[in-house]
Amino acid sequence: xxxxxxxxxxxxxxxxxxxxxxxxxxxxxxxxxxxxxxxxxxxxxxxxxxxxxxxxxxxxxxxxxxxxxxxxxxxxxxxxxxxxxxxxxxxxxxxxxxxxxxxxxxxxxxxxxxxxxxxxxxxxxxxxxxxxxxxxxxxxxxxxxxxxxxxxxxxxxxxxxxxxxxxxxxxxxxxxxxxxxxxxxxxxxxxxxxxxxxxxxxxxxxxxxxxxxxxxxxxxxxxxxxxxxxxxxxxxxxxxxxxxxxxxxxxxxxxxxxxxxxxxxxxxxxxxxxxxxxxxxxxxxxxxxxxxxxxxxxxxxxxxxxxxxxxxxxxxxxxxxxxxxxxxxxxxxxxxxxxxxxxxxxxxxxxxxxxxxxxxxxxxxxxxxxxxxxxxxxxxxxxxxxxxxxxxxxxxxxxxxxxxxxxxxxxxxxxxxxxxxxxxxxxxxxxxxxxxxxxxxxxxxxxxxxxxxxxxxxxxxxxxxxxxxxxxxxxxxxxxxxxxxxxxxxxxxxxxxxxxxxxxxxxxxxxxxxxxxxxxxxxxxxxxxxxxxxxxxxxxxxxxxxxxxxxxxxxxxxxxxxxxxxxxxxxxxxxxxxxxxxxxxxxxxxxxxxxxxxxxxxxxxxxxxxxxxxxxxxxxxxxxxxxxxxxxxxxxxxxxxxxxxxxxxxxxxxxxxxxxxxxxxxxxxxxxxxxxxxxxxxxxxxxxxxxxxxxxxxxxxxxxxxxxxxxxxxxxxxxxxxxxxxxxxxxxxxxxxxxx
Ligand code: MN
Numbered sequence: 001x002x003x004x005x006x007x008x009x010x011x012x013x014x015x016x017x018x019x020x021x022x023x024x025x026x027x028x029x030x031x032x033x034x035x036x037x038x039x040x041x042x043x044x045x046x047x048x049x050x051x052x053x054x055x056x057x058x059x060x061x062x063x064x065x066x067x068x069x070x071x072x073x074x075x076x077x078x079x080x081x082x083x084x085x086x087x088x089x090x091x092x093x094x095x096x097x098x099x100x101x102x103x104x105x106x107x108x109x110x111x112x113x114x115x116x117x118x119x120x121x122x123x124x125x126x127x128x129x130x131x132x133x134x135x136x137x138x139x140x141x142x143x144x145x146x147x148x149x150x151x152x153x154x155x156x157x158x159x160x161x162x163x164x165x166x167x168x169x170x171x172x173x174x175x176x177x178x179x180x181x182x183x184x185x186x187x188x189x190x191x192x193x194x195x196x197x198x199x200x201x202x203x204x205x206x207x208x209x210x211x212x213x214x215x216x217x218x219x220x221x222x223x224x225x226x227x228x229x230x231x232x233x234x235x236x237x238x239x240x241x242x243x244x245x246x247x248x249x250x251x252x253x254x255x256x257x258x259x260x261x262x263x264x265x266x267x268x269x270x271x272x273x274x275x276x277x278x279x280x281x282x283x284x285x286x287x288x289x290x291x292x293x294x295x296x297x298x299x300x301x302x303x304x305x306x307x308x309x310x311x312x313x314x315x316x317x318x319x320x321x322x323x324x325x326x327x328x329x330x331x332x333x334x335x336x337x338x339x340x341x342x343x344x345x346x347x348x349x350x351x352x353x354x355x356x357x358x359x360x361x362x363x364x365x366x367x368x369x370x371x372x373x374x375x376x377x378x379x380x381x382x383x384x385x386x387x388x389x390x391x392x393x394x395x396x397x398x399x400x401x402x403x404x405x406x407x408x409x410x411x412x413x414x415x416x417x418x419x420x421x422x423x424x425x426x427x428x429x430x431x432x433x434x435x436x437x438x439x440x441x442x443x444x445x446x447x448x449x450x451x452x453x454x455x456x457x458x459x460x461x462x463x464x465x466x467x468x469x470x471x472x473x474x475x476x477x478x479x480x481x482x483x484x485x486x487x488x489x490x491x492x493x494x495x496x497x498x499x500x501x502x503x504x505x506x507x508x509x510x511x512x513x514x515x516x517x518x519x520x521x522x523x524x525x526x527x528x529x530x531x532x533x534x535x536x537x538x539x540x541x542x543x544x545x546x547x548x549x550x551x552x553x554x555x556x557x558x559x560x561x562x563x564x565x566x567x568x569x570x571x572x573x574x575x576x577x578x579x580x581x582x583x584x585x586x587x588x589x590x591x592x593x594x595x596x597x598x599x600x601x602x603x604x605x606x607x608x609x610x611x612x613x614x615x616x617x618x619x620x621x622x623x624x625x626x627x628x629x630x631x632x633x634x635x636x637x638x639x640x641x642x643x644x645x646x647x648x649x650x651x652x653x654x655x656x657x658x659x660x661x662x663x664x665x666x667x668x669x670x671x672x673x674x675x676x677x678x679x680x681x682x683x684x685x686x687x688x689x690x691x692x693x694x695x696x697x698x699x700x701x702x703x704x705x706x707x708x709x710x711x712x713x714x715x716x717x718x719x720x721x722x723x724x725x726x727x728x729x730x731x732x733x734x735x736x737x738x739x740x
Contacts, residue, residue, distance in 0.1 A: 026075050026077075026078045027074070028047075028048065028051045028074070031047065031074065031078050032047055032081075034078060034081035034082050035047065035081045035087070035090060038084050044087075046088075047077075047090060047091055047094075049091075049113075050077075050090075050118075051077075051094050053094075053095065053098075054074075054094040054095050054098060055070050057095075057098045057102040057104075058070040058073070058101070058102060061101065063174070064171075064175060065171060065174040069101075072167060072168075072171075073093060073097055074094065075167045075170075076093040076094075076096060076163045076164050076167050077090050077091070077094045078093075079167065080093045080159070080160065083159075083163070083200075086156075088115070088117045088118050088121070088156075089156045089160060091114060091118055092122055092160050093163060096121075096122055096125050096126075096160055096164055098110070099122055099123065099126045100126045107122075120153065120154060120157075123150065124146075124154065124160075125147065125157060125160055125161050125164065128142055144190070147161065158198065159198075159200075162191060162194070162200065162203050165187060166203060166207060168183070169183070169184075169206075169207060169210040172184070180214045181214060181215060184210070184215045185211070185215065187207050187211045188207075191207055192204045192208045192211070199355060199356065201356065201357070202357065205264045205266075208267075209265060209266050212265065212266040219269055220265065223265045226278075227265065227268075227279075230279065234262055237337075237341060237343075238260040238262075238286065241260070241288060241343060242258055242288065244308075245290065246258060248308055252300070254300060254301060255292060255297075256290045256291055256292040256293075256297070256301065257289075257290070257292075258289070259288070260288045261287055262286060262287075263282065263285050263286075268282065268285065283312065283334045284342075284343070285342075285343075286341070286342075286343040286344070287343065287346065288344070288345045288346070289345070289346045289347075289348070290346070290347045291353045292347070292348075292349060292350075293349065293350065294349060295320060295349060297349075298320060298348060298349060299320075299331070302333065305335060305345055305347075306333070306335075309336060309337070310335065310336045311333050311335050312334040312342065315332070315333060315344075316331075316332070316333045317332040319331065319332070320348075320352070322463060322464055324411070324413075327355055330352060330356065331346070331348070332345070332346050411423050411424065411425060411426065412426055412428065412461060413463050413464070414461055414464070414466070414467050415464075415465070416437070416467065416468075417466060417467075422437075422467075424436065424461060424486075424487065425486055427460060428461050428485075428486045428487060429458050429459060429460060429484050429485060430447075430450065430455060430456075430469060431457045431458070431481060431484050431485050432461075432486055432487045433461065433467045435493055437469065439493050441469055441471060442490060442493060442494075443475070443477055443493075443497060444471035444472060444473060445469050445470070445471055445475065446470055446472045448468060448469050448470060449468040450466070450467055450468075451466055452466075477497045477498060478498075479498060482494055506549070506550040506554050508549075508553070509549075509553035510550055510551065510552030510553035510554075511549045513552050513553070513559045513562075514549065517559035517562065521563060523563070523566055523567060523568075528566050532566070533545060533566075536565045540557055548562075554625045555631060596609070596656065596657055597609075597621070597623070597631075597655065597656060597657060598655050598657045607623070607630055607631045607633060607654075608626075610632050610634040610640070612634070612641075613638035613641070614635075614667065614740060615633055615638075616665040616667060616716060617715065617716035618656065618716045618718055619635045619636075620635065621635060621654055621656070622636050622641065622652075622654065623652040623653070623654035624651050624652060625652060631652055663715070664714065665713070666695060666712070666714075667712050667720055667738065668710070668711050669710050669712065669724070669727075669738050669739065670708065671683065671706075671707070671710065671727055671733060671735075671736045672705060672734040672735045673705070673706040673707075673730075673732050673733050673734055674704070674706065674734065675705060679730075680697075680708075683708060683710075684697070686723075686727055686730055687710070687723060687726070687727070689726060690719075690722050692712055692714070692723055693713040694711070695713055696710070696711040697709070697711070705734070724736055
């Protein structure tokens with residue numbers, strides 16, 4: 001075999017995406033010429049027809065730059081042809097704006113003239129028209145939603161959208177500054193990560209670079225300046241390492257292509273910001289790529305590199321053995337040159353290179369006129385998941401946030417015991433994995449085996465783990481689980497289970513409370529049929545019986561109120577002879593506590609001060625709905641409350657109602673003191689000086705330290721603070737705390 005070594009320098013600012021300069025006007029011949037380069041025998045009349053149709057449809061329209069509008073779709077078609085897309089996609093590039101912007105061009109017209117496939121692609125990139133949206137954000141969210149659904153059907157929708165966005169970014173200079181920034185931001189948030197997801201890294205790099213240029217012009221110039229400053233050094237270094245690589249490959253008889261580059265300016269910027277270093281601190285400022293014929297050669301080269309240079313441990317990444325979720329494969333390692341400069345080397349085969357460059361496009365082919373995927377492609381299933389999870393997110397901000405989050409999260413790949421690959425975000429737990437397998441597996445999960453070892457549901461998974469879920473039939477989700485899972489889909493599944501369960505319980509509880517209250521009032525249950533209750537639902541502003549019972553169960557309607565419409569004329573309530581003294585006393589206390597705290601939006605609701613933290617007037621408080629016991633009020637910093645991880649739906653805004661007469665709370669404090677005589681007297685005097693009653697006091701002396709547990713009658717937090725201050729003034733008082 002003849003040894004064949006090619007060498008190239010590909011700086012990332014080369015125009016691999018395809019466009020020359022923003023002002024360049026492309027012609028039909030440019031597009032067909034580019035297409036024929038990859039398909040020499042093809043008949044291009046379909047492209048000619050699309051060009052003529054689009055040219056006519058956009059006639060008379062101009063862009064902000066003053067150029068005829070159709071220069072834009074033509075440039076988009078050119079980018080698509082340059083990136084080896086098929087004829088339908090290129091034609092869709094010519095026509096992508098017609099339905100949105102041209103009178104008389106509809107979906108049906110495109111189907112008739114150019115076929116279903118093209119019409120579907122164009123429809124996918126067309127904004128939703130005619131519908132009135134609440135605001136701009138909602139319109140935008142709905143448009144993303146539509147586009148993502150269309151991309152699930154046909155990934156070419158995304159590729160056309162990327163080419164469109166790329167040309168728009170190239171010609172952003174003609175727009176007002178604010179608009180440029182908004183579009184650049186959206187490109188960074190949505191389109192660059194999407195391009196990365198489908199493996200079209202050259203699109204991503206270009207989109208990021210231009211966005212960076214518009215969003216942070218000064219930082220951009222600064223990075224460029226630093227790169228230029230090293231221009232001579234850059235060239236020398238790249239050349240000397242390439243020389244050495246070439247000699248090494250010749251010596252060991254390995255055919256390959258060697259290319260070199262410096263890191264893209266936006267990646268440099270991001271990394272320098274993250275690590276707070278300058279260019280010299282980057283391990284991969286310089287990178288070399290060796291492309292060879294076989295996987296075997298890849299590992300051979302890897303061995304040769306490590307024999308020749310020192311490497312940095314921990315920076316070897318074998319994406320050949322474990323491909324990335326976008327199917328990217330290569331071996332990466334970071335070496336150190338003899339003068340101490342680090343550089344990254346990537347080794348891959350030609351096929352891996354094609355996939356890395358063309359991304360998803362390399363996985364698609366035609367079979368009987370239908371587009372099919374070659375091999376396994378996670379992108380489409382990932383997209384489906386995105387669409388699915390967000391299907392019921394009605395809030396447009398939340399929708400955009402989840403989409404952005406999902407786009408930016410880094411992935412790990414883990415395996416089922418049957419060696420099936422599953423993709424999860426970094427930081428995901430076995431519980432996420434369980435929900436990914438099946439909702440029921442998630443609900444019933446009790447633990448997991450990771451690489452054969454038993455682990456807890458909240459342990460963190462790593463790439464390459466083999467995960468097996470252990471289930472039990474009597475297991476079910478709890479609120480703690482919301483804190484364990486990382487994936488939005490698992491979270492959504494747990495939430496909906498909890499919601500359903502909670503409501504079920506509340507309905508049951510509400511029904512019981514209602515019946516008890518009727519009994520107490522001597523109303524025969526058989527008289528109060530479903531229909532009777534239903535006829536009164538409006539009094540409570542409830543839509544159905546379940547909602548009514550649930551409100552009772554959650555305590556937002558009290559039993560007394562609930563039965564009122566069903567009672568005979570005489571109020572049964574006032575029967576003093578039937579009520580014992582004790583009962584009346586309890587009633588009194590209850591009424592008192594009910595008025596101490598107000599709940600926003602509700603004025604007649606049962607309120608309980610939590611026993612665990614004994615909140616007093618003035619404390620920061622939170623409330624949450626409990627089953628059957630109304631609202632439970634805790635101190636905001638109560639550890640018990642935080643442990644319960646209350647779902648947002650159950651939280652209630654509460655505030656102290658400081659009108660009305662003084663109320664007394666029992667507050668326990670613990671005072672640590674030096675051991676000296678007269679301490680007890682000093683403490684009691686200090687407390688009574690603040691006009692505070694002591695309910696109880698216990699002293700304990702050990703190791704020359706005194707510990708006093710005191711129960712005080714306190715009116716409010718201010719009052720308590722006054723007492724504390726007085727106590728702290730006593731000589732020998734070391735510290736003081738409020739105990740639960
Ligand atoms: Mn466009």
